[in-house]
Every structure is written in structure tokens, then in C-alpha cells.
Amino acid sequence: MAKVFIYPATSLILSDLVARFGHEPLGSAIAIREHVQTPGFDSPPIQMTSDDPQKGLKWAAVEVPSGIRGRMSLYGPMVEEAEAAIIIDEPELAFGCMGCARTNELLCFMLRERDIPRLELRYPTSKDEGVTFVAAIKEFLVNLEVKKHE
């Protein structure tokens, strides 16, 4: 079983397919869960603690807006522990504010920079494309398992 980072990190489809074909999907929920189950300081409705932008300094410079650093404090450790990645090119659902957009760019850049197996594709728009989409992911994940055992 390999740890596969999914982008968009909130994707239901990628999360389900990665788990369905026997691997562990790494997405937003995993990092958020760890965050909300760790004792610390609470400041509802803000989800982040004041430490998070500091942790994010490992992946983004101090000039970078704190929103990006805060998000990177969640995603950064997961990108580092990922053993593979599946990236959807320009997903419409990942459209968001400046912090989200720049974090997404940084995330994709970091995943492409890392020397790990990577699959890049886009969302299907028809049944035929659905077959290609699922086949590409299945083929990628099945071979990932084989490579890990070699």
C-alpha cells in the first residue's frame, strides 16, 4: 500500500478510487483530522492556530501571505511523505481565493519537483472519457503496487 497524494486535495472521486484500488489517499481531510484531534488552542470560527503560519515557513517564504503558509502547514508534511501523486489538471472545483490559488500552484509545483510516480489527467466529460479516466488511474495504481514489491 502506497501513500498517494491527490490533487485537488478534497476530491471525492480521487479519494475513493485510490482507496478502492488498495492505496492510502492523502488529502485535506487527513491533515484537518489530525489538526482537530490534537489538543491546543481554539479560536472558532478560525480553523488555524497562530503556530500554523510559522510551521508553513518550511515550504513558503515569510513574504508569502500567511494564508498560504497556514495551508502549507497542513499540506507540506503530506507532500513530503507521499510516495506517489495523482494530479487533475486545472480542476474547476479548486477555484478559490488568492490563498487557495497560490497554495494550489505551490502544491502542484512541489509534487512535480519530487521524484515520485505521478499521474496527470483531467476530469472526464463523457462516458467514454470516464472509461479512459478510470483505466488510467487503475493502471497507475496497480503498477504502483507491483513496483513497491520489486
Place this chain on the structure above:
Amino acid sequence: MKPYVPQYVGTVTKYVFVDSPDTTPQDIATAAYEIAQGVMIKETCFGCQITGSPEDVDRIIAHLRKMDPYRIYVKDRGFPPGDARRCRADLGGARPGYLGHEYEMGMIRYIAHGLEETDKMTKKELKAAAAKELPMPDALDVDILTSLIKEE
């Protein structure tokens, strides 16, 4: 700041989505309740949310998937149900975060079809299907772009 004492430490929460002509969200929730054994289950309009120890949640999900394997989808959730930072009972109005689900559920029928077809394929056929390129969307026509710029 007040000290934060987390709830449900050590548990996992998973969403179960269903988009099927044969299985309703109520069927999913009922089947989950039947084997819940103390695991927290929340029925929703799209399926249910299950909160419990990882083993218990996996057991229930494996059971649910058998009901309609190509049309039941599972995803992790970070917050437990009823968390004051997310719950609409506390915040009021629509909860942010369902837009992504709504977007992806629009194309889930293609994924269901893909899963069904790839299950019947041999290794060779799967490789051939995976090698096909997903066509890029058509680029914006230059004339349309020019007219848009002129309108500005």
C-alpha cells in the same frame, strides 16, 4: 484563548455518497445502522457519515460497498459530525465545502460507467484503455475572444 479539548480522539469520519437508480441514501443509512454496533452514523441527503474507530468504519464501509459497488463512493472527513466550527446548527446557513462534492457528483455517472467497464477488461485491454489520451477542451475561438475584448 480558551484551551481546546478535542472530541472523538482516535476516531475517523467518512462520508458515504450514493448516486444510483437502485440504492437510495436511506437504504445506505439503514444498512449501516444494522451493523453499527455503537459506531456513530449520521444519515444525510447524499448517503451518510460514519464516525468510529478505523476498524469499525472500514467494516461498515466494506459492507455498504457491496450493495452497489460502482455507485457508492467514500471519502474521509476531517471534522466529526456536529463540530461547532462546521455544524450548521451553530453557524447557520449553508455549510461551506459541499461545492466540490456537488461538482464531482455531476460527473460521477461517467466514473461509475468507467468502473463497470474496466472491471470486465483484461490486463491488455486495461493498458490499451489507459493509454488513450483525454482530449483537451476546445480552445476559445479567436473571433469570440476579439468580440469579448471589444465589449470591454
